[in-house]
Amino acid sequence: MITVRDLHKSFGETHVLNGVDLDVEKGEVVVVIGPSGSGKSTLLRCITMLVKPDKGKVEVDGTVITDPKVNLDSVRRNIPTVFQSFNLFMHLKAKDNISLALEVVLHMDKKEREERAHEVLKKVGMLDKMDAYPGELSGGQQQRVAIARALALHPKAILFDEPTSALDPELTGEVLGVMRSLASDGMTMLVVSHEIEFAREVADRVVFMERGKIVEDGKPEMMFTDPREDRTKQFLKRFLAMSKR
Numbered sequence: 001m002i003t004v005r006d007l008h009k010s011f012g013e014t015h016v017l018n019g020v021d022l023d024v025e026k027g028e029v030v031v032v033i034g035p036s037g038s039g040k041s042t043l044l045r046c047i048t049m050l051v052k053p054d055k056g057k058v059e060v061d062g063t064v065i066t067d068p069k070v071n072l073d074s075v076r077r078n079i080p081t082v083f084q085s086f087n088l089f090m091h092l093k094a095k096d097n098i099s100l101a102l103e104v105v106l107h108m109d110k111k112e113r114e115e116r117a118h119e120v121l122k123k124v125g126m127l128d129k130m131d132a133y134p135g136e137l138s139g140g141q142q143q144r145v146a147i148a149r150a151l152a153l154h155p156k157a158i159l160f161d162e163p164t165s166a167l168d169p170e171l172t173g174e175v176l177g178v179m180r181s182l183a184s185d186g187m188t189m190l191v192v193s194h195e196i197e198f199a200r201e202v203a204d205r206v207v208f209m210e211r212g213k214i215v216e217d218g219k220p221e222m223m224f225t226d227p228r229e230d231r232t233k234q235f236l237k238r239f240l241a242m243s244k245r
Contacts, residue, residue, distance in 0.1 A: 001024050001026045001028070002022070002047060002060055002079070003023055003057075003058070004020055004021060004022040004023075004043070004047065004056070004058055005021055005056055005057040007043070007046055007056035008055040009053050009054050016039045017039045017046065018211065018212035020039070020213065022217075025188075026156075026188055028189075028204045029188075029191065029203050029204050029205075030190050030191070030205045031203040031205075031220075032192045032206075032207045032208075033199065033207070033208055034209035034210050034215075038212065039209055039211075039212040039213075040192040043192075044159045044190065047060070047079070047159065047190070048065075048072075048076050048081055049072050060075055060157075061078065077105050077153050078157070079158070079159060080149075080150040080159070081161055082143070082147055082159070082163050084162045084163060086142040086143055088142055090135055092133070093131050093132060093133055094126060094129055094130050094133075094148075095114070095117045098113075098117040098121070098145070099113040101153065102153075106153065117130070117152065119152075120148040120149075120151045124147055124148045126144050138171055139166060139168075140171030140174035141171075141174070143171075143175045144174065144175060147163075147178055151182075156188065157190065158187060159189075159191075162194070172195070176198050179191070196224070200220045201220075203220050204219075205218065205219060206218065208227075210231060215229050216228060216229045216232045224236065
């Protein structure tokens with residue numbers, strides 16, 4: 001579904017991505033972990049061309065999106081990103097945040113938009129809040145609306161950029177529950193996250209990044225119990241020790 005080859009990106013003198021190669025198969029859940037500044041979020045942004053890579057190739061479902069002739073709006077519709085900051089329109093109700101995306105992106109008529117919004121809000125457990133404004137919702141509820149908005153586009157894959165980092169533990173559980181449900185339904189997902197337990201339980205593969213490179217890529221049971229690379233072992237040992245405090 002997603003193929004990345006020799007991806008490079010610099011901001012000024014800072015090299016953020018240094019030759020990243022990555023494959024995500026259809027129906028796969030891949031979780032990317034690593035220290036802050038390792039290039040994880042930049043990788044997601046380059047995959048959807050929100051950030052233009054300096055070098056390399058990105059292919060999504062057979063379309064080379066680094067080709068300047070490609071319709072990026074169409075590509076982004078097929079692989080929307082759910083960000084940590086929700087990005088909802090505060091002056092619109094939950095259902096209208098979804099309906100607006102359907103009108104602008106898919107040009108659906110009002111009846112179709114309302115039906116689709118109803119469908120996806122039900123899927124994320126937010127149907128009873130469809131007439132609520134974002135300011136009336138908790139952070140976890142807002143993120144579930146953001147996920148519903150992505151689902152409404154009937155995407156081929158969804159990218160998640162630290163979707164729970166702004167949430168407290170209780171609200172984090174709400175969002176991870178929805179993501180678990182999507183995984184069980186076969187949704188292709190590329191997830192940047194520090195939620196190790198989620199990665200252990202749900203991911204098909206875990207990717208460890210540092211300094212703009214993929215250091216290690218493997219099954220969760222291997223990555224969390226017997227990683228090959230010393231740097232992966234060091235990171236997980238420190239991270240797990242901090243998470244237990």
